[in-house]
Amino acid sequence: xxxxxxxxxxxxxxxxxxxxxxxxxxxxxxxxxxxxxxxxxxxxxxxxxxxxxxxxxxxxxxxxxxxxxxxxxxxxxxxxxxxxxxxxxxxxxxxxxxxxxxxxxxxxxxxxxxxxxxxxxxxxxxxxxxxxxxxxxxxxxxxxxxxxxxxxxxxxxxxxxxxxxxxxxxxxxxxxxxxxxxxxxxxxxxxxxxxxxxxxxxxxxxxxxxxxxxxxxxxxxxx
Ligand code: DX5
Ligand code: ZN
Numbered sequence: 001x002x003x004x005x006x007x008x009x010x011x012x013x014x015x016x017x018x019x020x021x022x023x024x025x026x027x028x029x030x031x032x033x034x035x036x037x038x039x040x041x042x043x044x045x046x047x048x049x050x051x052x053x054x055x056x057x058x059x060x061x062x063x064x065x066x067x068x069x070x071x072x073x074x075x076x077x078x079x080x081x082x083x084x085x086x087x088x089x090x091x092x093x094x095x096x097x098x099x100x101x102x103x104x105x106x107x108x109x110x111x112x113x114x115x116x117x118x119x120x121x122x123x124x125x126x127x128x129x130x131x132x133x134x135x136x137x138x139x140x141x142x143x144x145x146x147x148x149x150x151x152x153x154x155x156x157x158x159x160x161x162x163x164x165x166x167x168x169x170x171x172x173x174x175x176x177x178x179x180x181x182x183x184x185x186x187x188x189x190x191x192x193x194x195x196x197x198x199x200x201x202x203x204x205x206x207x208x209x210x211x212x213x214x215x216x217x218x219x220x221x222x223x
Contacts, residue, residue, distance in 0.1 A: 008198065009198050009200070009222045010036035010198065010200070011035045011036055011200050011206075012036065012037035012070050012179070012199055012200065012201045013027075013030035013035040013037070013206050014039040014150065014203030014207075015203075016052060017207040017208055023057070027064045027065050028064055030206060030207075030215065031066070032212070033206075033214075033215035033216065034216070034219065035206070035215055036068075037068045037070045037092075038061060038068070038070065039181070039201045040058055040069060040071045042054065042058075042071060042075060042085070043075070046075070046076050047099050048147050048148035054084075058071060058088035058090055059089055062088065068092065069089055069091050069092070070094070070199075070201075071093050071094065072118075072120065072201075073094060073099075074120075074148065076099050076101075077099070077101055078093075078095040078096070078101055079101045079106040079109055082095075082110050083109075083113065092117070092118050092139055093110050093116070094118030094119065095107075095110075096119075096122070096147075097119055097120065097129060098125060103133065107119070111138075117139070118137060118139030118141050118179070119137045119141065120142075120143060120147075121140075121142060121143060122146065123143055123144070123145070123158050127161040130165075131165075134169065135174055137176060139177040139178075139179055139199070140176055140179065142161050142178070142179065142197070143158065144156075144181060144188075144192075145182030150204050152183055154184065154185070156188075158180075159180075159192065159195040160195075162196050163196055165178050177198060177199050178199065179200070180192045180197040184200050184205060185202070185218075186217055186221060189218055189222065190222075193221075193222055200218070
């Protein structure tokens with residue numbers, strides 16, 4: 001990663017919306033279409049009311065693509081599972097501020113393994129709660145839907161938090177990515193970028209139509 005790589009706009013294709021019968025193929029298509037990252041949503045049926053997949057899927061997709069794997073843990077006690085996901089090939093491992101765990105310790109644990117660490121906040125969580133961690137993390141993830149399911153509507157009010165984080169990151173020159181996740185599509189990617197996000201998680205808006213055309217169209221909105 002070059003010095004200012006964390007400022008570059010990136011599309012993170014969220015595999016949750018892909019055809020689970022053809023994961024590797026769909027991931028490769030997203031990579032070939034120009035998605036910079038692959039986003040993998042891990043759900044435990046406890047922290048969120050849905051179950052997706054675990055470290056074995058991360059390992060399988062690690063073999064399928066070369067782009068970074070952006071792993072989003074929507075699970076309780078993420079510290080207990082962090083090592084398994086790093087060993088499976090996660091490049092970024094994002095944990096929720098609201099999950100039961102010691103956030104400081106989990107961040108140290110993940111970074112201590114040489115993995116980038118992200119911190120995610122739900123729509124109901126105030127930016128103030130996460131601001132103290134900005135210098136300790138590599139990625140701030142602002143949920144723009146309630147976590148658990150793809151295909152939900154973007155909550156525009158969450159962009160106010162994106163503005164707050166962007167201002168803090170720029171003011172203090174913090175090397176932290178700023179990611180929006182949930183309901184990002186052709187209508188909402190532009191406003192997200194203008195609010196200050198530089199990583200855009202897109203599931204439904206990529207995998208539920210022609211993958212190449214949708215990545216190209218989303219990219220054009222960032223121009
Ligand atoms: C939601 C997940 C998202 C989801 C986004 O809990 O964290 O990453 O895959 O899906 P779309 O883009 O369909 O809203
Ligand atoms: Zn996600």
